[in-house]
Ligand SMILES: Nc1nc2c(c(=O)[nH]1)N[C@H]1C(S)=C(S)[C@@H](COP(=O)(O)O)O[C@H]1N2
């Protein structure tokens with residue numbers, strides 16, 4: 001008898017045992033999650049605060065509009081620059097943070113208790129909203145809107161949900177965060193030395209990646225670094241008259257024909273209208289002010305034109321009056337804009353007729369545009385045709 005034919009005792013077939021995959025990399029631990037998490041927390045906090053500033057400067061509730069400060073002139077440039085820089089850094093940090101904790105996605109059993117289920121649900125909300133914020137923010141700075149909702153209200157609303165779920169997450173994880181916070185904390189001392197070495201390497205890599213992303217994009221608003229601006233969608237110097245353009249005259253439907261009979265109308269107790277030559281004959285003021293676009297770029301320029309407060313005074317407006325500005329643009333979200341008292345009274349707020357020493361080009365708002373200090377770019381209305389003293 002060959003061994004092949006020998007009778008074997010009957011055994012049940014061996015089935016592969018169903019087991020969830022296991023992930024045991026050394027960097028998927030609570031210490032790493034805490035180290036990366038607090039950096040991400042800082043980035044999100046800066047984004048949240050600067051985002052709120054941006055939101056209320058752009059769409060102030062009625063009672064606030066007259067108190068928005070027009071100084072410092074570089075205020076919005078700074079807060080918006082920080083918003084974009086920290087938002088871009090948050091993309092790197094978020095990816096690394098998700099990588100450190102993703103094994104928990106496969107925790108087995110998936111749900112241990114009601115409490116555990118709620119905790120996982122809150123993490124799901126946190127991850128979804130965080131990804132939504134950095135993703136929509138990134139596409140906004142390249143001005144690509146492949147979605148049916150409008151960016152500003154969605155980004156604003158989800159920011160609150162994200163902020164709430166981050167606070168909840170910190171509260172739920174507080175004991176772990178505390179155990180792993182400091183170099184000599186309890187949870188940290190229990191870990192082997194090679195873990196610390198690997199973690200240092202990971203954090204160095206994260207730092208390098210954030211550094212590269214920041215240095216190659218921050219020049220779009222922080223002009224001393226503009227020569228390194230390789231990855232940002234805009235360069236602060238690229239555009240007609242040395243300034244970027246977001247919406248061209250052609251895109252706004254502002255044509256030569258529409259401009260032929262252009263007059264500036266000023267409505268108020270003593271309404272009047274002026275031709276461009278009459279405007280040029282009024283006392284001219286100069287201002288060196290940045291355009292700080294909510295899409296992330298900022299660039300300073302020299303502007304010349306008539307002070308808004310002079311026009312308001314001439315129309316018989318009371319001190320402290322606000323102004324509604326209407327553009328020639330046929331339709332568009334930025335056709336009508338309102339500004340409160342502080343802006344109207346600021347001597348640097350101009351109805352600009354010149355830019356960097358030349359007559360405004362059509363894409364920059366010829367014949368006349370608004371330029372005001374400490375103000376989001378979207379409110380620097382171009383192709384102005386009417387001012388209404390409120
Ligand atoms: N009427 C009108 N004004 C407008 C806009 C617009 O779309 N329509 N875009 C605004 C935006 S988003 C910015 S950042 C600035 C850009 O100004 P610039 O083209 O002169 O650089 O103009 C603002 N003024």
Ligand SMILES: [Mo]
Pocket residue numbers: 246292293294295377378
């Ligand atoms: Mo903008």
